[in-house]
Amino acid sequence: MPEEEPERLISEDGLRLDGRKPDEMRPIKIRAGVLKRADGSAYVEVGANRIVAAVYGPRELHPRHKQKPDRAVVRFRYNMAPFSVDERKRPGPDRRSIEISKLSKEALEPAIFTEYYPRTAIDIFVEVLQADAGTRCAGITAASVALADAGIEMRDLVAACAAGKVDGHIVLDPMYYEDGHGEADVPLAMMPKEGEITLLQMDGDMTPEELKKAIRLAKKGCKIIYKEQRRALKRKYGEEE
Amino acid sequence: MPEEEPERLISEDGLRLDGRKPDEMRPIKIRAGVLKRADGSAYVEVGANRIVAAVYGPRELHPRHKQKPDRAVVRFRYNMAPFSVDERKRPGPDRRSIEISKLSKEALEPAIFTEYYPRTAIDIFVEVLQADAGTRCAGITAASVALADAGIEMRDLVAACAAGKVDGHIVLDPMYYEDGHGEADVPLAMMPKEGEITLLQMDGDMTPEELKKAIRLAKKGCKIIYKEQRRALKRKYGEEE
């Protein structure tokens, strides 16, 4: 966070506070298979976000009456470490993390061939060790790599990225300060191969045209993320998944 | 609530603050079948009380080990909407509502032929949208109509009404201010056909004779309620149930 409140978030020459162009992502780092106990795992850095995802499953689901005879039940838990944010977060789920967990599950499920794994559970856990803006997108990005690392059959990877509106400009991948001081935030997740959108939220103030523009920009970000996801899996498995 | 604290709750000519005679009920309105999703439902107004009741069942009871081989299990949940009282009520059950739920269940169960529905659950839900005094009685009254509306076989309807002691007088159906400033409150529920009492509570200060008088007065109130319950069912079903 800048020491003093900056007057404007986009400079006269069109650059952002951290020197990025409006359509530029923050640095990304993705690693697959970072944990031994989990069936699949991944680590993602986007800006100062530090996120670990793990997948367990397909595994037995208890109690039995929650099993689905024709598909796997996907469960998702987004959790922030107490030290991941400025003010210590009390452990345990709050309303925000419960909503994010629900939407992240719904963002990933379209990509999973759940019908291949009837009566089982696929459990996805995302731990935010350090939060910059965009943790829900980074979590979905990490979870998707972890699913692939666990060998779960998928239609495509799911890549996620936000766009935002800052000083009237539509920008890609807002960082913490832009998120807090901008006019709107548009997190989006998609399956890049078919262009299908699996997560979309927006809050703030936008015209319909700005919103559509933000969606297109976020999709562009997702494609960059997607390349990094595939690179991470290739690094681990020797060739494209 | 009167703007200024009144000196006496019963005037010289024997009338109450709202102009009622000691043995007079507040206006009552009962409607059967006000909800589409529930198997049975009812709406009750007594004074400023606004109460909705719904019944689901007989339906399957999970987990199985809670089923009774020889009868239905009756469950009752009394709940106040956060905006139903002067100071916003935090959502969720408190000690008062847990006690009321238990006693209301026990007030209704004698009337239900639970033995006709072995291994099932009959779930009764009462939502207080606005509370004047006497919500537990109005809730039982509404629930009883909802049970009939759900087609549950019953020995009789259960009608409920309170009596109270105010300025030394035994009065019928105390309203909010009388309840808060009176000397005693006696909620009662009964099956009017046989005269069997299924709920009785009292707190305050009464001689044994006053208590007996209050019980008799509350029974009188129940009979008025009973007529309205039957009228409501008749309105919906064309003839007396």
Add this chain to the structure above:
Amino acid sequence: MPEEEPERLISEDGLRLDGRKPDEMRPIKIRAGVLKRADGSAYVEVGANRIVAAVYGPRELHPRHKQKPDRAVVRFRYNMAPFSVDERKRPGPDRRSIEISKLSKEALEPAIFTEYYPRTAIDIFVEVLQADAGTRCAGITAASVALADAGIEMRDLVAACAAGKVDGHIVLDPMYYEDGHGEADVPLAMMPKEGEITLLQMDGDMTPEELKKAIRLAKKGCKIIYKEQRRALKRKYGEEE
């Protein structure tokens, strides 16, 4: 608690605040079979500790998937009455009582022939009615007698007693004030017949040699407790168990 803070906890002639010698226990009283409903029970006083233990079982364990095919599951609940301590304790388990429950269970389990009771639960409940120092040891002591009273087959009784370090001296069975103002506390439980230690904790400051000395002293205390445990059972059952 002394009215004024004493300057030293051990006097010049080697005596403690309550007049005990360093290796002297507080008065002990043990009774077996003090409750009618429980399958086994015991009451223990050590100093001002007042503790009741009850055992239910072996009994059916629900839900079924928690059953062990080759042994009983031992459960232990240590609980303090709200009025048992200086400042009223809010009802319900806190972190301290959850840890004590876990360690107490692990202290008793080695003595129980759990393999004789497959698929069952053995439930042990300890209620602290008044707490002086050493409640976890007194609780284990009481629970062990309650297990015997319930007729559960055991390798040996488990006796428990603490040692401590006070003014640089290793002392037996610290009382409340010594526990709060001493340098270290060493609760210990054992099966006296074989000399096997089943519980050991320590916190404070000790050299390795002091710790070993404290362990030996606590073992001495356990043997005294053991005699009282057997005497209590003999009193009830006419002869040594």
Add this chain to the structure above:
Amino acid sequence: MPLDQDLLARLKRHEVLEALRAGERVDGRDFEEFRPIELRTDVISKANGSALIHLGNTQLVVGVKLEVGTPYPDTPDEGALAVNAELVPLADPTFEPGPPDENAIELSRVVDRGIRESEMIDLKSLCIQEGEHCWVTFVDIHVLDHDGNLFDASLLASVAALHRTRVPRAEVVDDEVEVDETETTPLEVRDFPVSVTLALVDEHLLVDPCLDEEVVMDARVTVTVTEEGRICAVQKGERGSLPEHLLDDAIDLAVKKAEEIRRVVKAQL
């Protein structure tokens, strides 16, 4: 080992009803007879007041603790009362650990009404500084052995504990309350409410039901009576109904028995 609990219950039910039909109670008592009451006060030195009661085989402890708190906004010149009952799993095989269930809550609320509505405690005497500080009186009921009629046993022990409660000296110094535990005065107590619980079994009213009777009862009526013979609380419970004339009988019987029990218990204080 796991015996057929249902079978056992049915046999017990049979035994209780059989006895009643022969005009007797399962434990040989008269219909209107309480079980022996044994009361010991001042059993918990960490509490400001305490009592241990045996009512037949039912056994429980009540501890009263006074803590400094803030008055409710609508009663700025009064102390507060909080009654809590813990049905700890040590006391009965069906009691489960966890927050109080509907039975524990009903029990504590009926005892609370007995204490509160009888006005046995002058809550104004528990005010330390108007609107700022007061004593909160915690009455904690800790059940040890459950053989029926927890209602009456709990109120008796609570009232006895309150009668023996001592209030520490409290002074306000610089807006903070300083408490001196060594200097105490007795809590002002103005009444001795006693509740009488009757079980309706097969159209009989049984005073002070034991657990075997509670298991088979159709309904339960608890009537709480002040020293002057006035009623301060009534609670009908359980899923049976009863006709008005039996209620009238129950009220009269409760008033009569309450006085008798009060005498027995006061003699032990």
Add this chain to the structure above:
Amino acid sequence: MPLDQDLLARLKRHEVLEALRAGERVDGRDFEEFRPIELRTDVISKANGSALIHLGNTQLVVGVKLEVGTPYPDTPDEGALAVNAELVPLADPTFEPGPPDENAIELSRVVDRGIRESEMIDLKSLCIQEGEHCWVTFVDIHVLDHDGNLFDASLLASVAALHRTRVPRAEVVDDEVEVDETETTPLEVRDFPVSVTLALVDEHLLVDPCLDEEVVMDARVTVTVTEEGRICAVQKGERGSLPEHLLDDAIDLAVKKAEEIRRVVKAQL
């Protein structure tokens, strides 16, 4: 009695899809048609504002309560807003008692964003004393009958209730807030956000899905639109995906329908 729920669900799904294939909705509406909206305000006199809405058979009450609280440290000159939704088990056989589940939380958060991001309430007008006291605006959604599209019904009723909310006079006297409930002024409201929810079923976008449609939908998109036709919140839910062009359609459709609905509802205020 317990019918085969799965079988019923499959039959219903079949019926909905069958109708769609024939170019129709299961209840006969046009694809872009809302169900009839009936709104009654000021239904709860204990609330500072309230509304009861029927959206087809969906029925819910919203109550607005103002309580004195403390401003957040980072917005010392603003009041606070708290939206809560209770999916009470009375409203649907699948709703369960207990704290709000993920569905109730999502619902309340989407409504919250509609109110908050449209800036329909001037939170600064709810400050009583900077940094010390403010009004907390509780918007409580109480669902009575669930026949689909709780999102739009909840926002409509919430906005209507806020439009009818009156703020009691509050004065700071000796650092304490004194509230006079008899003297009130209308809450300052500056916008009328309306959300439009679309269900994606079999590649069709259905406006205002009823429950039968929600059960079979692949995805759900809710777009919240201000009076000026700007977007203040979007939420895609459920486990399906949708292509960008359908999203574009959804946005345009929502903007169009929002204005229409706003007109209908305002006429009833």
Add this chain to the structure above:
Amino acid sequence: MPLDQDLLARLKRHEVLEALRAGERVDGRDFEEFRPIELRTDVISKANGSALIHLGNTQLVVGVKLEVGTPYPDTPDEGALAVNAELVPLADPTFEPGPPDENAIELSRVVDRGIRESEMIDLKSLCIQEGEHCWVTFVDIHVLDHDGNLFDASLLASVAALHRTRVPRAEVVDDEVEVDETETTPLEVRDFPVSVTLALVDEHLLVDPCLDEEVVMDARVTVTVTEEGRICAVQKGERGSLPEHLLDDAIDLAVKKAEEIRRVVKAQL
């Protein structure tokens, strides 16, 4: 897919015991050998201190956060310490979401005692204003990958994080604490406690058990040793017993290994 977990466990148990009988550990280590330790500090910039540890395949992060709070009434001139461990379900298939269970609580309490009883932190240095304001030191243990011996890994990372913790400048202005996060001084740390955990398996004491060994161990002993070689905490866990002479051995072994580990870890700070 769901393999026979019980069968797997039995095979693993067999393997561990087989190795022991041959005088070896299942992963080839000596009985007294720790796994490789890799420590990185300052990994979380949002924390005031942090460390990531790998102990073999066990991996966890500790973050230290300082927050302004109120001193406990009985230690008005001291800051506070709160240690919390989250066994998040990401780290092990048997960990479940929800509040800390008995294992997480035992872990955090043993680490807490190591920190507290060694007096490595001068709590008095964390007092901001006597009786009014102090720093509360939250030590949060976040387990990422569980391959045994969480006790030692957690204490090592916690102590390392505390050694790297910086305290922001805090000033009391008008009774309120103003914190300047940009100006910090190192937390005063006076010791470097190290715990050594031993597993008793088949009468052998194994230093730093891996998960396969923990699954089969009879008992566990953790001894925490200060820089001066004094003992500040001991914890025996799990449902086995051990004779006194093995305890004596464990104490001596722990003192020896603690010094060695401390050297290894300090070199990485």
